[in-house]
Amino acid sequence: MGDVAMTAPVLNALVKQHPELRIIMLTKEPLTPIFEGIPNLQVFIADVNGRHKGLKGLWKLHKELMEYPISAVADLHNVLRSNILKRYFRLAKVPFAQINKGRREKRALTSAKNKEFKPLKSTLQRYCEVFDSLGYPLQLPTVKPLEQKALSQQTLGLIGKDNRQKWIGIAPFAAFPGKTYPYKLMEEVIKGLDNTNKYKIFLFGGEEDRSSMIKTANKSRNVVNMAGVVDLSQELELISHLDLMISMDSANAHLSAMYGIPTITLWGVTHPYAGFYPFGQDPDYALTSDRSRYPLIPTSIYGKKVPKGYEHVMETILPEQVLNKVYSVLS
Missing domain, CATH: 3.40.50.2000 (Glycogen Phosphorylase B;)
Structure with a gap:
């Protein structure tokens, strides 16, 4: 959830700096509230334990996503499922950019021997670089916090x-x-x-x-x-x-x-x-x-x-x- 939460201010800045963009955010259903209020963004639910499970399920997910006029894919996760989706999108000749997680540097940072103890690039900067590689430059200093949400009557009733x-x-x-x-x-x-x-x-x-x-x-x-x-x-x-x-x-x-x-x-x-x-x-x-x-x-x-x-x-x-x-x- 933390990784997903870090994408929210970046996506908010992206659509404000590039208002021509429309974002389809692929995520799991419980995490959808994180993206509420971000303009030009709609959530698409990945049902990874149901209809999108396994290779056939991911192919089905790809076909469902291709019903949208997708011009590029930004993979902010870079895991097994997204790497499989990458192959499917490349077959369809859709540009696909992935986050560089810096796995080698992180291994050196956490190593018990010959540890390289130094600050690594932030995950938020890595997110920005994905969009930059797709032709949508986004500078980290321009990323701002999300706006405060209104407190519902139900929440107010709970907090006293x-x-x-x-x-x-x-x-x-x-x-x-x-x-x-x-x-x-x-x-x-x-x-x-x-x-x-x-x-x-x-x-x-x-x-x-x-x-x-x-x-x-x-x-x-x-x-x-x-x-x-x-x-x-x-x-x-x-x-x-x-x-x-x-x-x-x-x-x-x-x-x-x-x-x-x-x-x-x-x-x-x-x-x-x-x-x-x-x-x-x-x-x-x-x-x-x-x-x-x-x-x-x-x-x-x-x-x-x-x-x-x-x-x-x-x-x-x-x-x-x-x-x-x-x-x-x-x-």
């Missing part, structure tokens, strides 16, 4: 009375343990913010995270659990109105960043140098684990690989550091 507190979102979980801040430490952060009575705190996460966050909300004065309560469309409404987001190196960081919300990120065995730093964020908003104690960081791009002895790297980020960063940003 606005008592002029600043709104902070916290997404305390991630897909892999290697980049998830210990929840006991995050509870200290939440308690510290809650005790000031200055902030309304919204907890975001998946259905599997809900029970932990309900317990936290129940013992707090200003904390509201949103996990399993709202759908993605409502979540985006709320996120676009936050004063601040605290997130792991995960999707919620990119969802808030695409609306220009100040986003503090906590990094474990991954690192901002890999090119997945949230769009438009001050580099100072990243809190990284201690590389002097754990020099192999980053050990992987997505946080899957956790070497022996690196299971607790995020404990080097103290709750006091997170709180001080919040106070600094919101001041």
Whole structure:
């Protein structure tokens, strides 16, 4: 989801700088709310577990897409399915440009031996380069955040009375343990913010995270659990109105960043140098684990690989550091 969220401000800038373009965004159905409000863009659902499954399904998908007057294809994913589609479109002589993910540089960055620890090109810059290669130049500095969404009555009914507190979102979980801040430490952060009575705190996460966050909300004065309560469309409404987001190196960081919300990120065995730093964020908003104690960081791009002895790297980020960063940003 994070990769998809990073495409949204780029596509928004693309259609505004090239208003003659019409975009058909091929994505999975749950992700369609990310693209709501982008002009000249319609979503086409890839049913990869149904009618578009397998080689025959991808051929069917290609034929369905060819019913549109497609003049070029921009592959912002570069995975097995899109590489198969590339062959089909090239048979139809449709220009096809793919993102260069920089896999070799990323292997060097995450290598345990002869590590090349240096910042890599951002994923957003790589997206821009795909469109540039198709003849639609797009400069990254011209990419701007999406506009704030209106809060629906349903969402307003869920979040309760606005008592002029600043709104902070916290997404305390991630897909892999290697980049998830210990929840006991995050509870200290939440308690510290809650005790000031200055902030309304919204907890975001998946259905599997809900029970932990309900317990936290129940013992707090200003904390509201949103996990399993709202759908993605409502979540985006709320996120676009936050004063601040605290997130792991995960999707919620990119969802808030695409609306220009100040986003503090906590990094474990991954690192901002890999090119997945949230769009438009001050580099100072990243809190990284201690590389002097754990020099192999980053050990992987997505946080899957956790070497022996690196299971607790995020404990080097103290709750006091997170709180001080919040106070600094919101001041």
